[in-house]
Amino acid sequence: MTIKKVLSIAGSDSSGGAGLQADLKTFEEYGTFGLTAITAIVTMDPDNNWSHHVEPIDSELVKAQIKTIFSGKPVDAMKTGMLGSIDTIQIVHDVIDKYQIKNVVIDPVMVCKGENEQLQPENGRAIRDLLVPKATIVTPNLFEACQLSGMRKLSSVADMKEAAYKIIELGTKYVVIKGWESLEDHKAIDLLYDGSEFTLFELPKINTNYNHGAGCTFAAAITAGLAKGLSVKSAVEKAKVFTTESIKYGFAFNRFVGPVWHGAYNKANQPLNI
Ligand SMILES: Nc1ncnc2c1ncn2[C@@H]1O[C@H](COP(=O)(O)OP(=O)(O)O)[C@@H](O)[C@H]1O
Numbered sequence: 656m657t658i659k660k661v662l663s664i665a666g667s668d669s670s671g672g673a674g675l676q677a678d679l680k681t682f683e684e685y686g687t688f689g690l691t692a693i694t695a696i697v698t699m700d701p702d703n704n705w706s707h708h709v710e711p712i713d714s715e716l717v718k719a720q721i722k723t724i725f726s727g728k729p730v731d732a733m734k735t736g737m738l739g740s741i742d743t744i745q746i747v748h749d750v751i752d753k754y755q756i757k758n759v760v761i762d763p764v765m766v767c768k769g770e771n772e773q774l775q776p777e778n779g780r781a782i783r784d785l786l787v788p789k790a791t792i793v794t795p796n797l798f799e800a801c802q803l804s805g806m807r808k809l810s811s812v813a814d815m816k817e818a819a820y821k822i823i824e825l826g827t828k829y830v831v832i833k834g835w836e837s838l839e840d841h842k843a844i845d846l847l848y849d850g851s852e853f854t855l856f857e858l859p860k861i862n863t864n865y866n867h868g869a870g871c872t873f874a875a876a877i878t879a880g881l882a883k884g885l886s887v888k889s890a891v892e893k894a895k896v897f898t899t900e901s902i903k904y905g906f907a908f909n910r911f912v913g914p915v916w917h918g919a920y921n922k923a924n925q926p927l928n929i
């Protein structure tokens with residue numbers, strides 16, 4: 656058996672729940688081999704109410720990382736997370752074209768949980784115009800689905816369907832909108848659309864604030880599933896279960912944030928074998 660190679664082009668979250676840290680942990684849990692190109696470093700200030708600072712990595716350095724990665728055989732799947740700058744978004748667009756990458760998951764990261772201001776709005780527009788048309792699947796949360804679709808608020812499954820329709824028109828093959836937040840109280844609903852069929856994925860909503868990194872984990876799990884040969888629908892279904900388990904075992908990191916535990920699906924109920 657050859658191990659499948661999975662690439663994340665994303666930002667670093669030193670607190671370990673989100674970003675490329677979430678991606679690598681998830682790739683490992685799926686039994687795949689993770690590679691990374693770092694696009695930005697995010698720091699959070701405990702002396703200033705955990706306010707986020709995003710330091711983009713110079714796009715030439717992103718390019719050099721990608722050159723390193725593609726000096727080997729092509730990857731089986733890739734995902735993007737936070738991208739840092741328009742130059743980097745252009746580089747990612749060119750890489751997908753140059754290497755004809757088959758399984759491309761675009762997580763259009765525009766906000767961090769707990770923050771309600773859009774990070775770098777110009778990047779959101781570049782992701783829409785340059786990367787969504789290249790995607791196998793795009794994985795927006797409700798806020799990001801509004802930005803991509805041009806809709807003002809999504810507060811029902813019917814609204815999500817309308818947004819999904821508009822996002823498919825941007826050129827992606829599939830979109831999954833993560834709707835858990837403002838829909839029915841007790842259900843966490845995600846909607847998948849391929850341009851002709853809608854599929855709802857529903858699991859009980861977990862009453863917790865410790866879900867930092869859930870979105871990155873979900874997109875990384877879809878990516879690893881695609882690399883292992885799952886269909887898009889099966890990859891989303893499995894990722895939903897994997898992510899929900901990681902949220903169940905989320906924990907308080909400090910008084911501001913609680914990450915999910917990416918290892919929960921495989922390890923939570925097993926005795927530690929040290
Ligand atoms: N409290 C929760 N209970 C159950 N599922 C959740 C909860 N929070 C997030 N999810 C699920 O986790 C995945 C990531 O969604 P979300 O947290 O909205 O992403 P993002 O981090 O991009 O905002 C989705 O499948 C969503 O339904």
Ligand SMILES: Cc1ncc(COP(=O)(O)O)c(C=O)c1O
Binds near residue numbers: 871
């Ligand atoms: C590097 C990075 N990527 C992505 C995110 C988004 O995280 P989440 O999966 O909680 O939406 C964050 C949030 O802090 C981040 O720091």
